[in-house]
Amino acid sequence: MxxxxxxxxxxxxxxxxxxxxxxxxxxxxxxxxxxxxxxxxxxxxxxxxxxxxxxxxxxxxxxxxxxxxxxxxxxxxxxxxxxxxxxxxxxxxxxxxxxxxxIHRPATEPAPRRAGGWEPVGGVDRLLAWEAAWSGAGESAGLFRPALLDDGAVFLASAATGPVTAGAIAYPGADVVGISNLFAADDDLDAAWRSCLAATDRLWPGVPVVGYEGGDDLAAAVRQGFTPVGxxxxxxxxxx
CATH class of the missing domain: 3.40.630 (Aminopeptidase)
Structure with a gap:
């Protein structure tokens, strides 16, 4: 039901x-x-x-x-x-x-075990470091601007300080949390999803998680409890 x-x-x-x-x-x-x-x-x-x-x-x-x-x-x-x-x-x-x-992951789905401690980035310098890691080119083009940090967006990173090796963007709204731009420097998307979901469960308990994926990225999300919904x-x- x-x-x-x-x-x-x-x-x-x-x-x-x-x-x-x-x-x-x-x-x-x-x-x-x-x-x-x-x-x-x-x-x-x-x-x-x-x-x-x-x-x-x-x-x-x-x-x-x-x-x-x-x-x-x-x-x-x-x-x-x-x-x-x-x-x-x-x-x-x-x-x-x-x-x-x-993709959709219900709020009743338990948070993954053995997940890394992803944390929200804070400040302009850390946001630039996040975008540089996400781009894969080691630089920021200014696509994600500091105003987003005041507009509800949470840029999750693999560590609060030091090199950013994995991360994602979480955006709450429409009674869900949308995840986009998930990445991992080592290409271990399963581990990245586990860490991301542990963070969303901590920051937005009881809220479903959504996003969209295709190909191997979709397969990794499904392995971590998501269901394709359209x-x-x-x-x-x-x-x-």
Missing amino acids: INDPRDAPDGAAAAAARNNADWCDAVCRSHGVAGAIEGGLWASARRTPPLYPDAVTLSPDVAPGDVPGRIDVTSPGASVKDSFGVLDLSAVGFEVLFEAQW PLRVWLRADR
């Missing part, structure tokens, strides 16, 4: 999509770009920061023609996150960039 609507597949996918849209909005606002929700669609009329979509659907009822008028399709790189995998945007100039699955598809504006 499902006692929490967030644990139902449809409810879990919808909560994950809304949490992700809120996170995208937070990143955009930190760069001075405003987005808005209207007609089941979060969208920004201005191009968003790198790696972040210009629109996120919040309802499977959004039609392909509803999207182009809400975003900037005149500059290269516009993208749309179809949160329910139902849109066909090829007729309006987009092509599929990748597909993935929303498809998503990211569309990229075709190069004209």
